Amino acid sequence: MWIRPMLVSDMEAIKQLEKDIFGDAWSENNIKDSIESKFDYCVVIEEDYRVLAYIIFRVNMDEAELFRIATDKNSRNVGFAHELMDFMISNLRDMKVKKVFLEVRCQNKDAIRLYEDYGFKKLGVRKEYYNNPTDDALLMEGYIKC
Numbered sequence: 173m174w175i176r177p178m179l180v181s182d183m184e185a186i187k188q189l190e191k192d193i194f195g196d197a198w199s200e201n202n203i204k205d206s207i208e209s210k211f212d213y214c215v216v217i218e219e220d221y222r223v224l225a226y227i228i229f230r231v232n233m234d235e236a237e238l239f240r241i242a243t244d245k246n247s248r249n250v251g252f253a254h255e256l257m258d259f260m261i262s263n264l265r266d267m268k269v270k271k272v273f274l275e276v277r278c279q280n281k282d283a284i285r286l287y288e289d290y291g292f293k294k295l296g297v298r299k300e301y302y303n304n305p306t307d308d309a310l311l312m313e314g315y316i317k318c
Contacts, residue, residue: 175259178207178214178226185223186216193242195304206230206239215259217252225252229260229272236264238274241283253286261290264316272316275309277302287312 178186183203190197206212206228217225225243229236238260243252264272276283278297292314301309 173217173219173224175215175217175255178216178228180204180207182216182223182226183207186226189223189226189242189244192245196302198240212239213260213263215256217255225256227256227260229264231264231267231269234268234270236260236269236272238272254289257286257290261316265318268318269316270318272314274312274314275301276312278308278310284310284312287314290314 183200186203187197187200190203207214209230211232212228212230214228215226216223223244224247226240227238228240229238241253241256260272272292273295274287274292275298276287278284292312295311295313298309298311300306
């Protein structure tokens with residue numbers, strides 16, 4: 173198992189994970205735009221030439237936004253999400269980023285627990301923000317300790 177930058181050649185695997193995990197799956201263009209963006213950081217966990225998890229976050233000066241973090245359904249509960257969060261926070265600390273923002277489905281209790289484990293706090297709610305199924309978005313922010 174190793175962590176490496178996401179490549180354009182990973183797009184099919186990422187697209188499939190998006191469809192399997194998210195009701196609001198990103199399109200191929202969304203994924204490609206992030207891979208090619210100078211502001212976005214896209215990283216995968218790969219094992220035996222198979223993408224098992226990934227994270228996409230954007231840095232803008234001293235703030236960041238976590239866009240996506242996902243783990244293949246058959247690879248959950250082995251710590252991949254924690255490895256990716258550790259990777260992101262370590263890199264943000266090196267870049268002197270102070271705050272990270274994210275949105276998460278209110279019904280996604282596992283993700284909320286993960287973010288709370290990393291010190292993220294609830295900021296507010298966006299009503300009926302998500303579709304497929306309809307759900308509110310919980311806005312959260314975390315601070316990076318330098």
